[in-house]
Amino acid sequence: MMAGMTTTNTEPRGALLVTGASGQLGRRVVELLLERGEERPIIATTRSPDKLADLAARGVVVRAADFDDEASLERAFAGAERLLIVSTDALDRPGRRAAQHANAVRAAKAAGVRHVLYTSLTNPGPESLIGLAPDHHATETRIVESGLGHTILRNNVYAEILLAGLPYAVASSKLVNASGDGAIGYVTREDCARAAAAALASSFEGKRTLDVTGPSTATQADVARLVGELTGKKVEYVPVDVATAQKNLEGAGLPAPVAAIYASFDAATAKGQLDVATDAVRELTGQPATSLADFLAQHRAALAPPS
Numbered sequence: 447m448m449a450g451m452t453t454t455n456t457e458p459r460g461a462l463l464v465t466g467a468s469g470q471l472g473r474r475v476v477e478l479l480l481e482r483g484e485e486r487p488i489i490a491t492t493r494s495p496d497k498l499a500d501l502a503a504r505g506v507v508v509r510a511a512d513f514d515d516e517a518s519l520e521r522a523f524a525g526a527e528r529l530l531i532v533s534t535d536a537l538d539r540p541g542r543r544a545a546q547h548a549n550a551v552r553a554a555k556a557a558g559v560r561h562v563l564y565t566s567l568t569n570p571g572p573e574s575l576i577g578l579a580p581d582h583h584a585t586e587t588r589i590v591e592s593g594l595g596h597t598i599l600r601n602n603v604y605a606e607i608l609l610a611g612l613p614y615a616v617a618s619s620k621l622v623n624a625s626g627d628g629a630i631g632y633v634t635r636e637d638c639a640r641a642a643a644a645a646l647a648s649s650f651e652g653k654r655t656l657d658v659t660g661p662s663t664a665t666q667a668d669v670a671r672l673v674g675e676l677t678g679k680k681v682e683y684v685p686v687d688v689a690t691a692q693k694n695l696e697g698a699g700l701p702a703p704v705a706a707i708y709a710s711f712d713a714a715t716a717k718g719q720l721d722v723a724t725d726a727v728r729e730l731t732g733q734p735a736t737s738l739a740d741f742l743a744q745h746r747a748a749l750a751p752p753s
């Protein structure tokens with residue numbers, strides 16, 4: 447076993463802890479803490495410690511933790527003062543994620559954590575049409591009820607999500623979905639990681655909920671126009687109803703439950719539930735959030751029609 451790869455008898459004190467650290471967001475948060483020269487101990491938890499050997503070699507304390515196993519969480523959280531819960535991707539059965547996150551909140555409290563941070567979703571309340579919203583709402587509620595200091599980071603839709611579908615829109619000259627005229631505050635995963643790292647490392651000890659978004663919102667017609675300008679190919683936005691959008695996604699090969707979740711994002715967008723843009727990224731990090739236009743320009747090559 448490599449140095450730093452498991453719990454030791456000498457617990458780090460006042461540590462910053464990141465869960466789900468082998469995921470794209472969690473790993474990046476840990477890297478950003480290292481890049482900023484964080485002097486407090488950093489603990490990274492994951493179900494797959496072997497995937498974090500490189501971070502352990504850079505001095506990060508890597509611990510095994512599974513959100514389905516509350517005892518493993520309590521052990522893994524020992525010594526943490528501020529703790530970022532990265533929402534899991536366990537979507538196989540309704541309520542599993544909410545139960546996992548509730549385990550994490552209870553374990554944080556039992557381990558003496560002072561401040562909990564959580565990656566939530568824009569407008570996750572009971573009115574949300576998004577299939578994933580109830581898990582986030584339940585988790586936010588558990589955190590508030592815990593009485594712990596907290597920072598809830600309501601991440602808007604990752605700009606990266608667009609890259610999966612846009613090559614097909616370019617190929618067909620049609621961007622087809624059920625978002626209607628609704629706008630989204632697309633935010634890059636990198637900006638979500640920067641915001642989370644800054645909030646985790648900050649001295650804020652109160653209770654707050656922040657909307658983490660890009661600098662402005664964009665409708666699907668805006669997206670189609672931006673893609674057209676970047677590729678030199680005309681792309682038209684074609685609104686359809688939610689059932690058609692879901693069928694199209696299934697036809698493109700997505701499993702039905704996943705297609706239903708994506709289509710629910712469309713339904714929420716059409717109702718204006720993702721139409722949120724704030725300055726939170728700049729306020730937390732001192733640097734503005736990346737605009738959608740800049741993000742797409744940086745990924746111009748990924749917009750090419752699939753071969």
Ligand SMILES: NC(=O)c1ccc[n+]([C@@H]2O[C@H](COP(=O)([O-])OP(=O)(O)OC[C@H]3O[C@@H](n4cnc5c(N)ncnc54)[C@H](OP(=O)(O)O)[C@@H]3O)[C@@H](O)[C@H]2O)c1
Nearest residue numbers: 466467468469470471492493512513533534535602603604
């Ligand atoms: N705002 C958006 O548009 C958007 C888009 C996609 C996802 N998300 C959410 O943001 C989260 C992070 O995004 P990402 O891009 O980093 O996703 P990702 O790379 O798929 O990471 C998924 C994360 O879930 C964790 N996880 C799953 N099951 C777990 C379990 N039983 N115990 C502990 N951890 C578990 C993984 O941790 P380990 O494997 O390290 O244990 C990993 O960090 C996702 O999980 C999802 O909740 C948001």
